[in-house]
Amino acid sequence: MQLDCGHCTVRSCQNGDEDSLVLHADNRKIWLNLRDRFPHPYTRADAQQWIQIVQERKPETNFAIDVGGKAVGGISVMLHDDVERCSAEVGYWLGEAFWGQGIMTAVLRVVTDYTFKEFSLTRIYAVPFARSASSVKVLEKAGFILEGVLRRSAIKDGVILDQLMYARTDE
DSSP: OEEEOSSOEEEEOOTTOHHHHHHHHOOHHHHTTSOTTSOSSOOHHHHHHHHHHHHHOSSOOEEEEEETTEEEEEEEEEEOOGGGTTEEEEEEEEOGGGTTSSHHHHHHHHHHHHHHHHHTOSEEEEOOBTTOHHHHHHHHHTTOEEEEEEEEEEEETTEEEEEEEEEEEOO
16 A cells, blocks of 8 residues: 655555664654553564564555655554444554654545545544644644543553543544
C-alpha cells in the first residue's frame, strides 16, 4: 500500500527500514506518549520483529511514514470486532526531527480517509494522553473532535494520567 501525503508517503513497512526506524524510534520523548508495547530503548531487533509481524498481518493496518525514502514514523489502525466492528483506533508516532512540519496532520488525514473507505467504518478514534498537546493539535487539525476525558485511566512511566477521547465519524 502507498498513499501520497504531500511532504511524505504512507507505505507498507519493508525490509531495509530497520536502521531508520531505530534512528527515529529510539527516543524517550516519543516513548512517553505511546503505549507500553512500543519498546524503549528501541533496538534493531525490535525493528526487525515489528517489520516481520506487520508484513504477515492481513489485512494490512500498520504503515511506515516515509520522508525522502526513509521510514521516519509509523501509523497503525486497530480494527475492532463484534459490535464494534464499525470502529477502529488509530495510533501514530513521528521522529522528533520531523515534528512541527505538518507531516503528522497530513498523514492522519490521508490514513483516516483511506481507512473509512477500505474497511467500511463509521468511526475512527484516538486516545492520546491529556498531556500530549502536540498529538491533540494533530487530531484537531485532522478533523477529530474531543468527545471526553478518561480521568486517571492510564499509567505511563509510573505516572497516572488522564486520556482524551477524540473521534472522527463518516458523517
